[in-house]
Amino acid sequence: MKPNTQQLTELTTQVRRDILRMVHAxxxxxxxGSLGCxxxxxxxxxxxxxxxxxxxxxxxxxDLFFLSNGHISPVFYSVLSRSGYxxxxxxxxxxxxxxxLQGHPCTHDKLPGVRMASGSLGQGLSVAVGAAQAKKLNKxxxxxxxxxxxxxxxxxxxWEAIMYASAKKVDNVIATxxxxxxxxxxxxxxxxxxxxxxxxxxxxDWEVIEIAKGNDIDSIVAGYEQAxxxxxxxxxxxxxxxxxxxxxxDFMMGTHAWHGKAPSDAQLEEALKQNPETSFGDY
Amino acid sequence: xxxxxxxGSKDTxxxxxxxxxxxxQKNENVVALCAxxxxxLKMDDFKKNHPERFFQVGIAEANMIGLAAGMTIGGKIPFTxxxxxxxxxxxxxxxxxxxxxxxxxxKICASHAGLTxxxxxxxxxxxxxxxxxxxxxxxxVINTCDYNQTKAATLAIxxxxxxxxxxxxxxxxxxxxxxxxxxxxxxxxxxxxxxxxTIVATGHLVWxxxxxxxxxxxxxxxxxxxxxxxxxxxxxxxxxKSVAKTGCIVTAEEHNFLxxxxxxxxxxxxxxxxxxxxxxxxxDTFGESGTPEQLMEKYGLNAAAIVEKAQxxxxxxx
Numbered sequence: 001m002k003p004n005t006q007q008l009t010e011l012t013t014q015v016r017r018d019i020l021r022m023v024h025a026x027x028x029x030x031x032x033g034s035l036g037c038x039x040x041x042x043x044x045x046x047x048x049x050x051x052x053x054x055x056x057x058x059x060x061x062x063d064l065f066f067l068s069n070g071h072i073s074p075v076f077y078s079v080l081s082r083s084g085y086x087x088x089x090x091x092x093x094x095x096x097x098x099x100x101l102q103g104h105p106c107t108h109d110k111l112p113g114v115r116m117a118s119g120s121l122g123q124g125l126s127v128a129v130g131a132a133q134a135k136k137l138n139k140x141x142x143x144x145x146x147x148x149x150x151x152x153x154x155x156x157x158x159w160e161a162i163m164y165a166s167a168k169k170v171d172n173v174i175a176t177x178x179x180x181x182x183x184x185x186x187x188x189x190x191x192x193x194x195x196x197x198x199x200x201x202x203x204x205d206w207e208v209i210e211i212a213k214g215n216d217i218d219s220i221v222a223g224y225e226q227a228x229x230x231x232x233x234x235x236x237x238x239x240x241x242x243x244x245x246x247x248x249x250d251f252m253m254g255t256h257a258w259h260g261k262a263p264s265d266a267q268l269e270e271a272l273k274q275n276p277e278t279s280f281g282d283y
Numbered sequence: 284x285x286x287x288x289x290x291g292s293k294d295t296x297x298x299x300x301x302x303x304x305x306x307x308q309k310n311e312n313v314v315a316l317c318a319x320x321x322x323x324l325k326m327d328d329f330k331k332n333h334p335e336r337f338f339q340v341g342i343a344e345a346n347m348i349g350l351a352a353g354m355t356i357g358g359k360i361p362f363t364x365x366x367x368x369x370x371x372x373x374x375x376x377x378x379x380x381x382x383x384x385x386x387x388x389x390k391i392c393a394s395h396a397g398l399t400x401x402x403x404x405x406x407x408x409x410x411x412x413x414x415x416x417x418x419x420x421x422x423x424v425i426n427t428c429d430y431n432q433t434k435a436a437t438l439a440i441x442x443x444x445x446x447x448x449x450x451x452x453x454x455x456x457x458x459x460x461x462x463x464x465x466x467x468x469x470x471x472x473x474x475x476x477x478x479x480x481t482i483v484a485t486g487h488l489v490w491x492x493x494x495x496x497x498x499x500x501x502x503x504x505x506x507x508x509x510x511x512x513x514x515x516x517x518x519x520x521x522x523x524k525s526v527a528k529t530g531c532i533v534t535a536e537e538h539n540f541l542x543x544x545x546x547x548x549x550x551x552x553x554x555x556x557x558x559x560x561x562x563x564x565x566x567d568t569f570g571e572s573g574t575p576e577q578l579m580e581k582y583g584l585n586a587a588a589i590v591e592k593a594q595x596x597x598x599x600x601x
Binding site for chain 2: 057058059060064066106107108115116117118119120123124125126127128129130131132133134135137138140156157160161163164167168
C-alpha cells in the first residue's frame with residue numbers, strides 16, 4: 001500500500017528535521033540542497049520506485065537509485081533509513097568517527113541502500129547508465145534513477161554520458177536534474193551559466209519532462225508518472241526538477257548561503273519550530 | 284635450471300585479445316568496453332562473437348570507467364580497453380571514486396604502456412601509470428611480460444573479485460613463458476636461480492633480465508631472475524627469500540623510477556632487510572619519438588643496462 005500525499009508530506013517534514021539535526025550535530029554538511037530534494041526523495045522511495053525488501057548490491061528485478069551529487073547525503077541517509085534500509089537511530093552517527101554515514105556516501109562501510117560512492121561530482125550518470133545497460137543484458141525490465149545537481153552539469157563527464165545514453169538507446173534510465181539555480185559560489189547563472197537545460201538535453205536526443213513545482217508532492221508524482229511512461233521507447237528520459245534550495249526553512253530559502261553551512265543552536269531551534277516533530281518521531 | 288626460449292615473438296596486447304576471446308566463450312558475465320581503439324586493443328574477436336556484450340563508448344574514457352562501474356552492479360565483469368595513458372592518468376578520479384573506493388569488479392586493461400609505444404611519442408607513452416594505480420587502495424596492479432603471460436593473466440583476473448589494472452604493450456616481443464603456466468595473482472615466478480645478485484623484472488624487462496643473466500654468467504656472475512608480474516600485492520616473500528641468498532638486488536621496469544616496482548621493492552627491503560638496490564627505470568623524464576629498441580637503449584631499459592647495474596650493485600655489497 002503506497003502512502004498518500006498527506007503521509008508523504010508528514011514524512012518530508014520529519015526528513016527535514018533529520019537533515020537539520022544531523023548537520024547541526026557535527027557543524028558540517030550540506031543542508032541547502034538536501035532540504036530542496038526532500039519531497040523528491042521521499043516520494044521516489046515511498047511511492048515511485050519499485051523496490052524489494054532488504055538490500056542486495058545487484059538490485060536485480062527492482063528499480064535502482066544513484067545519488068550523483070553526494071554532498072546532499074543528509075537527505076539521502078534520512079530517506080534510506082526511514083525507508084527501512086538501516087535503523088533511524090544511526091542517523092545520529094552522521095559524519096562522526098567510525099560511522100557508516102560518511103560525509104559523502106560510500107559503499108566501503110556497507111551501508112545498505114548505497115551502491116556507489118559519490119562526492120566528486122559528475123560521475124553518477126555514467127554509473128547509472130552502465131547499471132541500466134546491465135539490466136538490459138539481464139532482461140531485467142526495472143528502471144534506474146539518478147539525481148544530479150544543476151551545477152554538477154558543469155562537469156564534462158556528464159555530457160559524455162548524455163551523448164552515450166541517447167546514442168545507445170538506454171531508455172530505462174530516468175535522470176533528474178535538481179534545478180535550484182545555485183551552487184557554492186553563487187547562482188549558477190553567475191558562476192557558469194548553463195543556459196537552457198531543456199534545449200541541451202533535447203539537442204542530445206533525450207526525452208525531457210519539466211516539473212515546475214519540484215517541492216510539491218502531487219506535481220512530483222504526476223511528473224514522474226509521465227516520465228515513466230516515456231521509458232522503453234528508445235530514448236533516455238530527463239526530468240528537470242525545479243526546486244528551492246533550503247526549502248521548508250524560511251531563512252534558508254532564496255539564497256545559496258546554506259549550500260554547505262550548518263545552522264547554529266538558535267538557527268536550529270528556529271528551523272525546527274517551522275518543522276514540528278511528526279508521528280514518525282525524531283531519531 | 285629451466286632454460287627459457289623464445290617460441291615466436293608476439294605482442295602482449297594480442298595475448299590480451301586472445302584471453303578476452305576465450306573469456307567471452309566461457310563466462311557470459313564478461314562484458315567489454317572500448318574507447319575507439321578496438322583494433323589496437325585486439326578486441327575485434329570479442330566484438331564479433333558477442334556484439335550484445337561489447338560496448339563501443341567512443342572517445343570518452345571517463346564515461347567508460349563509470350559505465351563499467353555501473354555494469355558490475357548487475358553482476359557483469361567489465362573489461363575496459365584503451366591505451367595505458369588514457370586508462371589511468373586521464374581517468375584517475377573516475378577510477379578512484381567509482382571503481383576503487385566503490386569496490387567495483389572492473390578490469391582496467393591498458394595497452395601501449397611505456398616507451399615501447401614508440402613513434403607516437405611522450406603524449407602517449409605513460410611512465411607513471413603503475414604508481415598511479417598502486418597508490419589506490421583495493422587496486423591490484425599487474426604488468427605482464429609476454430603473450431602467454433598476458434593471456435593467462437586476462438583469464439585469471441576474471442576469476443578474481445575486485446578492481447584490477449592490467450598493463451601490457453604494443454610491440455612484438457619474445458614469447459617465452461610456457462603456455463600452460465598457471466597465472467597466480469601476487470605470486471612471483473622464479474625464472475633463473477643464482478647466488479650473486481637478484482634481478483626482479485616486470486613487463487618487457489623480464490626477457491631482457493634473462494638475457495642479462497646469460498651475459499652475467501659469461502662474466503662469472505650468478506644472477507637470480509624473478510618475474511614479478513604482480514606489482515600489487517607484491518610477493519614480498521619471494522623477494523626477501525632471494526635477497527637473503529644474494530645480498531643485493533636490481534629492479535627493472537619500463538616505468539619512471541619514482542612510483543614504480545623499484546620503489547615498492549625498496550620499501551620491502553627497508554622494512555625487512557636493508558640491502559643495496561639499483562634501479563633500471565626511467566629517470567623521472569618524459570619519453571619521446573623513436574623505435575621501441577632505440578628508446579629502450581636511450582633510456583637505459585635493456586639487458587645491457589641490467590648487466591651494468593648488476594655489476595654496480597654487487598660492488599656495493601658489504
